[in-house]
Amino acid sequence: MTTVGTRTLTGPPPEPEPEQAPVTDPGAAPAPVPEVRDWPPAELDGTDFDPLLAALMREGPLTRIRLPHGEGWAWLATRHADVRLITNDPRFSRQEVTRRQVTRMAPHFAPRPGSLAWADQPEHNRLRGPVAGAFTVGAMKRLRPRAQAVLDELVAGVLADGPRADLVARVLEPFPSAVVSEVMGVPAGDRELVHAWTRQIISTAGGSEAAATAKAGLYGWVTATVRARAHSADDDVYALLGRAVLRGEITEEEAVGLAGPLQIGGEAVTHNCGQMFYLMLTRPELMDRVRARPGERGPVLDELLRWIPHRSSVGLARIAREDVEIAGRRIAAGEPVYVSYLAANRDPAVFPDPDRIEPGRDPNPHLAFGNGPHHCTGAVLARLQLELLVDTLLERMPALRLAVPAEQVRWRHQTMIRGPRTLPVTW
Template sequence: MTEETTLTDQAPPPVRDWPALDMDGTDFDPVLAGLMREGPLTRIRLPFGEGWAWLATRYDDVKLITNDPRFSRTEVTRRQVTRLAPNFAPRPGSLAWADQPDHNRLRKPVAGAFTVSSMKRLRPRAQAILDVLVDGVLQDGPPADLIERVLEPFPITVVSEVMGVPAGDRDQVHAWTRQIISTSGGSEAADKAKKGLYGWITAVVRARADNPGEDVYALLGGAVARGEVSEQEAVGLAGPLQIGGEAVTHNCGQMLFLMLTRPELMERMRTRPEARGPVLDELLRYIPHRTSVGLSRIALEDVEIAGHRIAAGEPVYVSYLAANYDPDVFPDPDRIDPDRDPNPHVAFGNGPHFCTGAVLARLQIELLVDTLLERLPGMRLAVPPEQVQWRHKTMIRGPQTLPVTW
């Protein structure tokens, strides 16, 4: 490099294909690991969409991009960016695709359903739902598949209550949301599931317009009636919140798998129940939440990051998982450190698009871990770890089964 050459004159990194790997266990994605070694800013091509996109993996760069108005989510809706999802049909009103100030306007009608105080009120009801499920497990005796018996029905029921889904519709809604986060079946299956779910949501929002209540569909129905959001925006708001319940099943499944396969971690959780919170934060940092990356952004102007010029109009992805493994922020990141302090992980995102349901997700994870450890004494895997089945063809990683005995 000559003295006259600037950092932004660097040749762009090569474009790397990033297939959606079907991985078992909680191992770190080897493609992502290779990209992190290659540099803080690389270029990727995913299975669907068109072209390539930048990928930021360093913690500080991820936080900058996700909190910088020069990078737009809304612009992504106008083009076919390289992506993991087979079907791309962004809906007006979706928080995921909103930039400021629209983002705050759209978030306001549902914010009250996800506050800390709302979650405190929800906690006794959520605990009662969980207790009934665990009662059934204890009544039937070991072994039991925790995914089927507890980790799947519990978040579905809790999210359905927060949203206001009638009991008779919950199985169908779950079937749609599960298909939407799957990459199996291709774009046709995903599109059919989205049409089914969003058609159902439209009918519910209309029905709740004059029906006061604290659930999300009542709040959205009221907001539409008052002219605060359009019906189309209300439907776009509700969809991702409804789908978000799937993540707790998969994330908590990974956490429990780690406890069940690492005796020292299980011992720590059992003997120090008052200090489980920091350990859960470390597990949230550590687990591979998703396959590859989530949603992209578009640079609205030229921006220099990590010595490269991202030109206006170019797509950019960030990897929260990679940021959570940045050794400059998390020393020895490949090790689960229950005493890691500080632990500023970004498992729930960052900036305006920080997960709306983060407090709800954390509540459910805490209840699941506490209740299962206390009510299933000596809980252990009922099969060798390598026989645990893992979800494939999905955007969110996690065990398909988790058979335990006690």
């Protein structure tokens, strides 16, 4: 595992030292301001890199974009160094975005108090404290046997039914959903309903009304669950949050805002793993490498995490609190900025021959789990699930292969996280 995939999340991390923007010649003529480029959601099949993002990367390290929803335009940073700078620099605020209708991908925008995604330091550390213990390396070691048992049961069912099977429907979707629900403390009888809400929330199908309805359902359920778990002695997330509210460490509203995004996290694992298995199943040399050298799977998984185009467009914006110069351009106070982790992971200055999957790439400072204070809270959990899926499926199904030509695999459209909709396999 890399540092990104295994950082222990117990207690607040040390405050990062802001990286310094490059110094430019004050006498040089200012570069022309780039035109605003519309970036509609691309309905891409397969694992091809978004051609519009590739074009923006060629145009320069800092461009301007307009997304399908919200208002105005935003800067887009694509270089690895600039992405790391912006995501680590307190001059760029997530909290400020909640007061604006910034141009965005999501049709429905209603940030909730308590959400880690929209908190700046030191508030971010205060909010994360109550749930940090549920996502440590130690907690994941304790979870591993239970997660393995869940996966073994799913795979046994597939084997008992015999080929062929849809790997997404039978394993890649129910497994992360079950594991996240286990960590969160979702009762078995509520898991399918909660999963339906989270699936709709990451979809762009149905527009803002469908997203708003799903969010209302999920957050209403979360509110009731946090209240009900306040006196529980368990160590699941809802019990931790319930007790934190009871002690007065966070408000109930903040607890609900914390829980929602954590609950949704299983959707990303499903889609990311779907892309990884698709790549292994369509590239024999990659599958042979993973099968033949199980002790060296860690670096291969890191390379796949770097390479897969795991999302459509970009994630969440930041607002410049003051004028900042990056890549020779002045980002004025109040202007929104997006970073592209996908682009940063293809930066040729950091990753030689970046469009090539190089299983032994070393070093591999990918940003698949984000960077800075907003590094993915569930990164260790995601990595655990990925390792279990690869190890278990290749061991139990050594002849695993696609049951259809690669071009017949159907892909998810109208979603913020890319991945195969189905993955028909045989063995």
